[in-house]
Amino acid sequence: MQTEELTELAQQLRVDAVRATDAAGSGHATSSMSAADLVAVLFANHLRYNFDEPDHSGNDHLVLSKGHASPVLYAAYLAAGAITDEELLTFRARGSRLEGHPTPRLPWVDTATGSLGQGLPVGVGMALAGKRLDRTPYRVWVISGDSEMAEGSVWEAVEHAGTQNLDNLTVIVDVNRLGQRGPTRHGRDLNAYSRRLRAFGWHTIEVDGHDPHAVEMAYDEACSTVQKPTAILAATVKGKGVAAVADKEGFHGKPLKDPDAAIEELGGRRTLRVEVRKPAEAQASQPVRRGEPALPTFDKGDQVATRDAFGKTLAAFGDARGDIVALDGEVGDSTRAEMFSESHPERYFECYIAEQQLVAVAVGMQARGYVPFATTFAAFLTRAHDFIRMAAISRADIILVGSHAGVAIGQDGPSQMGVEDFAMMRAVHGSTVLCPCDANQTAQLVAAMADLKGIRYLRTNRGETEVIYGPDEEFPIGGSKTLRSGDDDRLTLVAAGTTVPEARKAADMLAAEGIAVRVIDLYSVKPVDAETLQKAAEDTGCLVSVEDHHSEGGLGDAVAEAFADGRAVPRLVRLAVNNLPGSASPEEQLRAAGIDAESVAAAARLLVEKGVVR
Incomplete structure (x- = not known):
């Protein structure tokens, strides 16, 4: 399209954004209007995309990071013939694909946006996949708002893209000066953004975002820039084209009061x-599968840290499957993710101390069909919780592994102890949460996770634990293992991970005193094995959960939820980390928290002595 046609197209996008928000009675009309010229030029002359084949390996990827401006994206889909006018007017209605912020309910949307500061980090993951894995010439376009440039996650992404020379990545920053409640930090000072971006190795272009010819030239320049990602900083006016709202505060997130007058002022429908131009024929590198991985095996009685078993299993999967990538x-x-890097350095991605970027890269890469394992300490995944939450909304398939969990890590102290991770991950929609206690169980659960969907989380231990299961033992997701049981059991100990050995030792102590107890290894924290727990409650009347985690949201809550269907609830006792730890040995930490074998036995003994259990 030529300049005059592009101007008309931009006005059409504004009109349709006004119409959609009016039909919904809510939505971000003014934020859409500022970006209309940027979107019009992109769709008409630069985006390479086959809407009939959203999985085409040559398709460009467009991420609307300022997801609240979804009406302009949906208006562009209408102009491209991807949706109908009738569907446009279902914006924000129950059951509509056109949600308030874009999600992959639409086949052309790779990732959910709306929580600001996430579009560019995910775009970096897609661009990395294109450069290092797919080796195809698609381009990743990210449309960002100026307000979200205040987010720290944006600068994690900016540095990552700059050091990786991602010249297949372009971010278009809609600098419209106004945020939700007033002016942004830098207003319309394009150079303030440009200076920062250049410092991270980016090529920057400052442009009038309402001049289609200037925008066209900027996009051309971005596409011809090599060895650097490009940021186009576009000065725009929020509410452009309608005098009543243009560049004025107080209209963020609201439909226009007089839509008919606004549409007339914009020149009518x-x-x-x-x-939209089709992509060139491109064949992405096809990940090779060489059959089933040869899982590592461990001898019963050996002392092995579950993190070591994880690293060896991940490396084995890398040998067998070319779609597995590891992020650190x-x-x-x-x-122990580095075990993967030794054999498969081309599929190992170092994200450094930037946990938000770590999860974002995983989301971006899974959008390209890869199976990412993203690993860090369990404690540090909490920094990326919003990215994990949004990954679930994106229907993303990623695997997160948190090591060094619980007080059992010992002398490092509380800042390094993940004692909130179960609660965090259990609360994520559709998540799977697993906590192995030995090496063979770890290997089997990693294998099971690789082919699951959704957000999967594996918690691993720093210290060594005894191998108690054989290599051929099976561990179905949603299952558990009953390690000890009898007809005379007075109560049931429910443990996972580090606390399984402690529960077993406690059971031995109690047995020597004539107190029989059942022991369950609840390795699947979500979904939980409700049937086994209900049977144990029926048989013993009392369940004692033992967890190296805070009592809120952890194993104890998972156990309690097995009785949330209205049936009679048994006596539930929770042993968990309720103190604030300091530095001490692992044994001292478990004792101080009241979750070592002696403490567990003492709690069970007290229940029996006081007649709380039969």
Whole structure:
């Protein structure tokens, strides 16, 4: 399209954004209007995309990071013939694909946006996949708002892209000066953004975002820039084209009060159609599968840390499957993810101490069909919780591994102890949460996770634990293992991970005193084995959960939820980390928290002595 046609198309996008938000009675009309010229030029002349084949390996990827401006994206889909006018007017309605912020409910949307500061980090993951894995010439376009440039996650992404020379990545920053409640930090000072971006190795272009010819030239320049990602800083006006709202505060997130007058001021409705150019035929590198991985095996009685078993299993999967990638938060020597890097350096991605970027890269790469294992300390995944939450909304398939969990890590102290991770991960929609206690169980659960969908989380231990299961033992997701049981059991100990050995020792102590107890290894924390727990409650009347985690949201809550269907609830006792630890040995930490074998036995003994259990 030429300049005049592009101007008309931009006005059409504004009109349709006004119409969509009016039909919904809510939505971000003014934020859409500022970006209309940027979107019009992109769709008409630069985006390479086959809407009939959203999985085409040559398709460009467009991420609307300022997801609240979804009406302009949906208006562009209408202009491209991907949706109908009738569907446009279902914006924000129950059951509509056109949600308030874009999600992969639409086949052309790779990742959910709306929580600001996430589009560029995910785009970096897609661009990395294109450069290092797919080796195809697609381009990743990210449309960002100026307000979200205040987010720290944006600068994690900016540095990552700059050091990786991602010249297939372009971010378009809609600098419209106004945020939700007033002016942004830098207003319309394009150079303030440009200076920062250049410092991270980016090529920057400052442009009038309402001049289609200037925008066209900027996009051309971005596509011809090599060895650097490009940021186009576009000065725009929020509410452009309608005098009542243009560049004025107080209209963020609201439909226009007089939509008919606004549409008339914008020149009325138009029905222009855009022929978005098809991508060139491109064949992405096809990940090779060499059959089933040869899982490592461990001998019963050996002392092995579950993190070591994880590293060896991940490396084995890398040998067998070319779609497996490993991402590290600069702790691969501790998580043991570095074992993968020794054999498969081309599929190992160092994200450094940037946990938000770590998870974002995983989301971006899974959008390209890869199976990412993202690893760091369990404690540090909490920094990326919003990215994990949004990954679930994106319907993303990623595997997160948190090592060094619980007080059992010992002398490092509380800042390094993940004692909130179960609660965090259990609360994520559709998540799977696993906590192995020995090496063979770890290998089997890693294998099971690789082919699951959704957000999967594996917690691993720093210290060594005894191998108690054989290599052929099976561990179905949603299952558990009953390690000890009898007809005379007075109560049931429910443990996972580090606390399984402690529960077994406690059971031995109690047995020597004539107190029989059942022991369950609840390795699947979500979904939980409700049937086994209910049977144990029926048989013993009392369940004692033992966890190296805070009592809120952890194993104890998972156990309690097995009785949330209205049935009679048994006596539930929770042994968990309720103190604030300091530095001490692992044994001292478990004792201080009241979750070592002696403490567990003492709690069980007290229940029996006081007649709480039969």
